[in-house]
Amino acid sequence: MTLWGGRFQSSLDPQAWALNASLSFDRRLGQQDVRASQAWANALQAAGVIDAQENERIHAGLQQVGHELQQGTFAFQPGDEDIHTAVERRLGEILGPLAGKLHTGRSRNDQVATDLRLWLLDHLPELESALIDLQSALVMRAEADHGTLLPGYTHLQRAQPVLLSHWWLSFFWPLQRDRERLANLVKLTAVLPLGSGALAGTPYPIDRFALAKNLGFDRPSPNSIDAVADRDFVAEFLFCAALTGIHLSKLAEAVILFSTTEFGYIELPDQYATGSSLMPQKKNPDVFELARGKAGSLIGLLSGLLATLKGLPSSYDKDLQEDKLPLFQAFDTLGVVLPVLAGALRTLRIYPERMQAGLEAGLMATDLADYLVAKGVPFREAHTVVGKVVVWAAQQARSLAELELAEYQALHPSFTADVYRVFDPWASVARREVTGGTAPAAVATQLELAKTALQNRLISTGEQES
Ligand code: ARG
DSSP, X not given: OOSOGGGXXXXXXXXXXXXXXXXXXXXXXXXXXXXXXXXXXHHHHHXXXXXXXXHHHHHHHHHHHHHHHHHTOOOOOTTOOSHHHHHHHHHHHHHGGGGGXXXXXXXXXXXXXXXXXXXXXXXXXXXXXXXXXXXXXXXXXXXXXXXXXXXXEXXXXXXXXXXXXXXXXXXXXXXXXXXXXHHHHHHHHOEEOTTOTTTTOOSSOOOHHHHHHHTTOSEEOXXXXXXXXXXHXXXXXXXXXXXXXXXXXXXXXXXXXXXXXXXXXXXXXXXXXBOOSSOTXXXXXXXXXXXXXXXXXXXXXXXXXXXXXXXXXXSOOGGGGGGHHHHHHHHHHHHHHHHHHHXXXXXXXXXXXXXXXXXXXXXXXXXXXXXXXXXXXXXXXXXXXXXXXXXXXXXXXOOGGGSOHHHHHHHOTTOOGGGXXXXXXXXXXXXXXXXXXXXXXXXXXXXXHHHHHHHOOSXXXXXXXX
């Protein structure tokens, strides 16, 4: 059964049917389709299109449909073009001709846009939970690894000592921003298209404010032509997902790098590493590489949808059916990657002594310049002097800590015997007590902020449909 057979004399070519049909993927909207239909039935009753008894029967019928979908007992038919058709067809089997009244004043155009928004609103809390779980794994690491320093890098060159806790938390905050972005997306998504009809608005006196409230939306859409075409919420979700993917990719890349023999800072837990079919010694970071690789796919999903949207003229076009697969795929991808990364972070092993070994005196070159600044030397001059110290030490193949005081003094008279204190990496981090800095006290404050952020869900978990 199609919902539009009346004007046609022959049925759709089978291959055209296969292209046109969307049931294989939009069946995931089943519960949302039922819920939106029940709300629409209420609106039809309020508008005097159906009476209370009819509404009650439609509700009960839809409830049965929803139940069958949930239990997996719903028998899809080869002729079900999409989930809306399937639900309506089944309702017809249950109720008879009364089911035909449900679609009064409604189009699949406003229906599908409503269903998809509902689906996203239903599922965003789940995604936030997965993000929170990964954040809490990072907090766990930050707490467990509090007494450890490692070389911080810029340009992948050793730069300055930092607290390992600080480093872990540097991956926490991007995820916090991801949650904030998703919370903003809720506002954008909670605008109701239903009542827009095919494009011109429904001719029945539907109270769209009541309808919006009934479905948990903030307000009705202000323009029916825009409402059936607007997939900004999908594009924004895909952007959010892509950016989260990029954050996960960066974290994965950092762990991969630190787990190489060359760094040796991290060892992957067996449960999250894979072997080689040829080389018995290998312990490969496949799951981290996949986390990194999935970011590419997520970016592709966003690009794909944007390309689909860009050429559309106005109101609904069937191109818009291409919105669902990327949305579901992006959601599913994050649902797989996030818990794996959280589990791996919780169980990986760190090698503090290897990190410590990387903290050569050269990483305190900036502190050495600041030492001269404390003695009244302008920073630019101090920077030049320390540059000369570094070159001198390199020529001797000695570290900064191994130079004699006389050698220092030959380069600047302000150096005195206390210069060697500069090379304590703990002293270096302790000096960075500024808000957001790497000093243990500052990181302790940051950790408290992170824990508070973890306590506060930004997206409320309402009723959740599957
Ligand atoms: N399966 C369609 C979609 O996902 C439903 C809307 C169909 N509307 C139409 N005018 N053919 O977009």
